[in-house]
Amino acid sequence: xxxxxxxxxxxxxxxxxxxxxxxxxxxxxxxxxxxxxxxxxxxxxxxxxxxxxxxxxxxxxxxxxxxxxxxxxxxxxxxxxxxxxxxxxxxxxxxxxxxxxxxxxxxxxxxxxxxxxxxxxxxxxxxxxxxxxxxxxxxxxxxxxxxxxxxxxxxxxxxxxxxxxxxxxxxxxxxxxxxxxxxxxxxxxxxxxxxxxxxxxxxxxxxxxxxxxxxxxxxxxxxxxxxxxxxxxxxxxxxxxxxxxxxxxxxxxxxxxxxxxxxxxxxxxxxxxxxxxxxxxxxxxxxxxxxxxxxxxxxxxxxxxxxxxxxxxxxxxxxx
Amino acid sequence: xxxxxxxxxxxxxxxxxxxxxxxxxxxxxxxxxxxxxxxxxxxxxxxxxxxxxxxxxxxxxxxxxxxxxxxxxxxxxxxxxxxxxxxxxxxxxxxxxxxxxxxxxxxxxxxxxxxxxxxxxxxxxxxxxxxxxxxxxxxxxxxxxxxxxxxxxxxxxxxxxxxxxxxxxxxxxxxxxxxxxxxxxxxxxxxxxxxxxxxxxxxxxxxxxxxxxxxxxxxxxxxxxxxxxxxxxxxxxxxxxxxxxxxxxxxxxxxxxxxxxxxxxxxxxxxxxxxxxxxxxxxxxxxxxxxxxxxxxxxxxxxxxxxxxxxxxxxxxxxx
Numbered sequence: 001x002x003x004x005x006x007x008x009x010x011x012x013x014x015x016x017x018x019x020x021x022x023x024x025x026x027x028x029x030x031x032x033x034x035x036x037x038x039x040x041x042x043x044x045x046x047x048x049x050x051x052x053x054x055x056x057x058x059x060x061x062x063x064x065x066x067x068x069x070x071x072x073x074x075x076x077x078x079x080x081x082x083x084x085x086x087x088x089x090x091x092x093x094x095x096x097x098x099x100x101x102x103x104x105x106x107x108x109x110x111x112x113x114x115x116x117x118x119x120x121x122x123x124x125x126x127x128x129x130x131x132x133x134x135x136x137x138x139x140x141x142x143x144x145x146x147x148x149x150x151x152x153x154x155x156x157x158x159x160x161x162x163x164x165x166x167x168x169x170x171x172x173x174x175x176x177x178x179x180x181x182x183x184x185x186x187x188x189x190x191x192x193x194x195x196x197x198x199x200x201x202x203x204x205x206x207x208x209x210x211x212x213x214x215x216x217x218x219x220x221x222x223x224x225x226x227x228x229x230x231x232x233x234x235x236x237x238x239x240x241x242x243x244x245x246x247x248x249x250x251x252x253x254x255x256x257x258x259x260x261x262x263x264x265x266x267x268x269x270x271x272x273x274x275x276x277x278x279x280x281x282x283x284x285x286x287x288x289x290x291x292x293x294x295x296x297x298x299x300x301x302x303x304x305x306x307x308x309x310x311x312x313x314x315x316x317x318x319x320x
Numbered sequence: 321x322x323x324x325x326x327x328x329x330x331x332x333x334x335x336x337x338x339x340x341x342x343x344x345x346x347x348x349x350x351x352x353x354x355x356x357x358x359x360x361x362x363x364x365x366x367x368x369x370x371x372x373x374x375x376x377x378x379x380x381x382x383x384x385x386x387x388x389x390x391x392x393x394x395x396x397x398x399x400x401x402x403x404x405x406x407x408x409x410x411x412x413x414x415x416x417x418x419x420x421x422x423x424x425x426x427x428x429x430x431x432x433x434x435x436x437x438x439x440x441x442x443x444x445x446x447x448x449x450x451x452x453x454x455x456x457x458x459x460x461x462x463x464x465x466x467x468x469x470x471x472x473x474x475x476x477x478x479x480x481x482x483x484x485x486x487x488x489x490x491x492x493x494x495x496x497x498x499x500x501x502x503x504x505x506x507x508x509x510x511x512x513x514x515x516x517x518x519x520x521x522x523x524x525x526x527x528x529x530x531x532x533x534x535x536x537x538x539x540x541x542x543x544x545x546x547x548x549x550x551x552x553x554x555x556x557x558x559x560x561x562x563x564x565x566x567x568x569x570x571x572x573x574x575x576x577x578x579x580x581x582x583x584x585x586x587x588x589x590x591x592x593x594x595x596x597x598x599x600x601x602x603x604x605x606x607x608x609x610x611x612x613x614x615x616x617x618x619x620x621x622x623x624x625x626x627x628x629x630x631x632x633x634x635x636x637x638x639x640x
Contacts, residue, residue, distance in 0.1 A: 008431050025426040025522065028360060031349030040348060040360060042367075042426065106345040106362065111328050202345065 007039070007052070007095055015094045018085040019101060021045060032197065035213060037097075040104070047104035048083060052097045057213055059098050064139045065212050066090050066100060068132070068189060073103075075131035078124075078208045080105055107200025107207035113231050116204050118243045122250030124206040125194065125227055129220045130255055132189035141192065141216040143275055145181045149174055151278045158285045162298055166281075170274070173305065177271050182219065182264045190223035192216055195230040221261040224251060225268035228317075229276070229304050237303050241318035248319050265314045273305035327359070327372070327415055335414045338405040339421060341365060352517065355533060357417075360424070367424035368403060372417045377533055379418050384459045385532050386410050386420060388452070388509060393423075395451035398444075398528045400425055427520025427527035433551050435563055436524050442567035444526040445514065445547060446574035449540045452509035461512065461536040463595055465501045469494055471598045478605045482618055486601075490594070493625065497591050502539065502584045510543035512536055515550045541581040544571060545588035548637075549596070549624050557623050561638035568639050585634045593625035 007027075016024055022045035030038040030049075037052040053062060066082045070090070073081040080102035082090035091100050110117055141147075152170055159167040191198070193214040200208040224247075232243040251257065280298035287295045314320050327335075327347075336344055342365035350358040350369075357372040373382060386402045390410070393401040400422040402410035411420050430437055461467075472490055479487040511518070513534040520528040544567075552563040571577070600618035607615045634640050 006431060009428070009434075010432075024428060026424075026520075027428050029351030030360075031351045040350075047362075104346075108329070108344060108347050111326065112330075114329075200346075 011095055015092070015099070018087065018089075018092060019083060020086055021048065021083060021101065035211075041101065049080065049102050049104055050094075050099065051102065052094055052099045053213075054097065057098075061139060061213075062091050062098055062100075064137055065215060067137055068135055068212055068215055069102065071135045072128070072131055072212075075134070077128055077131050078105065078206065079128075079212070080208070080210055105200055105208035105210065107202045109197045109200055111196075112235075113196055113243070114204075115240075115243055115246065117201060118231060118246040119250035120201070120204065120206045121194075121199060121227065121231060122224075122247035123254050124199070124209060125191075125224065125247075126251040126254035128191065128209060129188055129223065132215075135189050137189075139189075139216045141190075141218040143192070143214070143279065144216075144218055144222075145177060145271060148274060148278055149178070151282055155278070155281045155285055159281060162281060162284060163302065166302065169302075170277070173270065173274055173309070177267070177274060180267060181271065182260075182267065185219040185221055185261055185264055186258060187217060187219050189215055190218045190220060190226075192218065192223060192226060194223065194227050219261075219264075219268065220255075221257070221264060222268045222272065224248070225265060225272040228265075228269060229272050229301075233304055233307075237307075239307055239317070245318045262314050262319070265319060266308060266311045266317070269311070269317075270305060270308045273301050273308055277301035277305055331415055335412070335419070338407065338409075338412060339403060340406055341368065341403060341421065355531075361421065369400065369422050369424055370414075370419065371422065372414055372419045373533075374417065377418075381459060381533075382411050382418055382420075384457055385535060387457055388455055388535055389422065389532055391455045392448070392451055392532075395454070397448055397451050398425065398526065399448075399532070400528070400530055425520055425528035425530065427522045429517045429520055431516075432555075433516050433563070434524075435560075435566065437521060438551060438563045438566040439570035440521070440524065440526045441514075441519060441547065441551060442544075442570035442572075443574050444519070444529060445511075445544065445567075446571040448511065448529060449508055449543065450575055452535075455509050457509075459509075459536045461510075461538040463512070463534070463599065464536075464538055464542075465497060465591060468594060468598055469498070471602055475598070475601045475605055479601060482601060482604060483622065486622065489622075490597070493590070493594055493629070497587070497594060500587060501591065502580075502587065505539040505541055505581055505584055506578060507537060507539050509535055510538045510540060510546075512538065512543060512546060514543065514547050539581075539584075539588065540575075541577070541584060542588045542592065544568070545585060545592040548585075548589060549592050549621075553624055553627075557627075559627055559637070565638045582634050582639065585639060586628060586631045586637070589631070589637075590625060590628045593621050593628055597621035597625055 022043035024043055026042040028040045030040050035056050036054050039050040041048040041050045069080055069082050072079045083101040084090045091098060093099060152174060156167045193211065198211040199206060228244050231247065232240050234240055277298055280296050280301060283295040284298050311317060342363035344363055346362040348360045350360050355376050356374050359370040361368040361370045389399055389402050392399045403421040404410045411418060413419060472494060476487045513531060518531040519526060548564050551567065552560050554560055597618055600616050600621060603615040604618050631637060
């Protein structure tokens with residue numbers, strides 16, 4: 001939950017005057033979201049989201065993120081559209097932070113993933129990949145395989161606080177992934193963080209994908225691996241093969257997946273598990289005292305990694 | 321900021337089926353509010369607030385609070401209206417907690433109080449008092465003069481952690497207020513917590529009073545004292561006599577204030593300052609580690625108390 005920056009009335013009024021979106025009727029901080037400060041903004045014309053980008057987002061990347069959102073909206077992907085001000089700019093400053101107003105999307109994120117939501121998610125992900133392939137900007141994935149070792153090295157000395165022997169296990173996995181990570185799979189702009197809270201549903205249809213602030217250029221199948229890890233494990237730690245099969249089957253109906261991508265999936269699943277294990281471990285160890293956001297448990301992704309280490313072919317996951 | 325209870329999809333769907341308010345289109349946790357979990361709920365018909373009442377609200381009091389809100393709406397006071405379910409009930413259970421849906425009010429709370437907002441606030445407070453006088457239920461103020469000593473005794477041993485000598489000063493003030501607290505001023509149902517974040521404005525007019533979960537039976541002028549303390553001090557600790565004068569003048573235009581009430585105001589201001597000093601001190605000392613809500617600084621109200629200790633007549637505050 002997060003509102004890090006309190007906006008004063010005067011600053012807000014000045015900011016809104018830059019837009020032709022009607023008169024402000026209501027502004028409420030939104031509790032969800034851990035990276036930025038988000039406000040639900042109602043004017044006499046429509047509903048919007050006002051986002052202030054906090055420290056974790058590099059301002060240099062914002063034109064890429066907002067440009068991508070603009071592009072996706074133009075491609076018919078259900079995603080938030082940046083609102084451009086009277087001067088044409090979508091990105092400006094509020095309270096000394098980069099800030100933007102984006103369109104409000106109806107829909108509700110699943111608090112607990114239902115089987116019937118997995119095929120629509122797979123289809124929406126494939127449609128997003130098909131559209132984003134035509135986007136002409138690049139942003140290297142700053143949290144891909146090359147970034148994992150430096151991240152690990154910052155956490156290694158304190159990893160035992162989370163679990164005994166964790167550093168050694170991560171070290172071994174890192175070595176394996178660095179040696180075996182694919183280099184030539186189909187790539188494009190991926191979402192890279194499409195957890196259930198970033199997907200809205202209405203009537204069991206996807207009504208929106210949100211939060212493109214990790215989007216980057218990487219293997220498309222890696223995005224699918226991230227979703228499989230985020231959507232198909234049950235709360236008891238078991239992997240739901242049926243959910244995975246629904247998601248992948250729907251994905252493949254919409255986008256043609258190559259044999260190499262399917263074969264790489266077990267490895268990409270391990271990589272995705274390690275990536276979230278490492279960032280959660282980092283946040284767990286280094287989160288400031290009294291922070292508003294409770295860090296997520298790194299061990300959830302440790303257990304997912306352990307599961308995937310026992311898998312070598314997609315058929316073992318019901319995926320072939 | 322607060323969403324203490326995470327509502328699951330199934331529980332929510334069952335809950336909403338009890339109401340005839342259309343189909344859910346969006347649900348977002350609201351960051352504001354420290355007592356309850358609040359969600360902004362949009363259906364295909366209208367906008368609502370869904371509130372889950374957390375531990376700090378005594379469920380026994382909820383029929384009083386919701387009954388008052390129903391009554392006020394009927395009297396034309398701009399305040400949230402409880403939505404009654406298909407069975408007529410406004411109060412039910414969700415996730416094991418008492419819960420209610422109330423109407424959504426447009427408007428924005430002042431983050432920083434402007435002079436031009438103080439007269440509308442005074443007028444709205446007086447209109448509320450005039451209406452609530454006709455409400456036929458009672459709820460004793462559980463945070464009035466009788467409650468202050470027990471509250472102090474729970475904090476006394478650790479008050480020095482906030483400021484050296486604080487316990488002694490509170491002890492002396494308590495003795496003074498207990499000996500001098502008025503007994504026969506005009507009373508009725510007061511809001512008792514009408515801070516700026518509980519008042520919405522649109523075009524410099526009050527568009528709504530919210531959060532009636534401290535409402536109780538007490539002296540009407542005590543409510544005015546609470547507002548003067550909450551609205552008329554500047555961030556540098558100075559008391560803004562002009563703001564106070566605007567508020568009280570507008571209040572008196574709408575409700576006939578007796579001479580005894582005006583004379584008691586300096587004392588009521590001291591009492592109100594002590595009440596918030598004590599509850600903030602308590603929350604400061606006893607807030608759980610890792611709590612989502614940062615406790616408010618008790619010393620803000622210590623300084624207000626010190627200011628009022630130097631005042632004996634309302635004329636010294638510009639109020640006569």
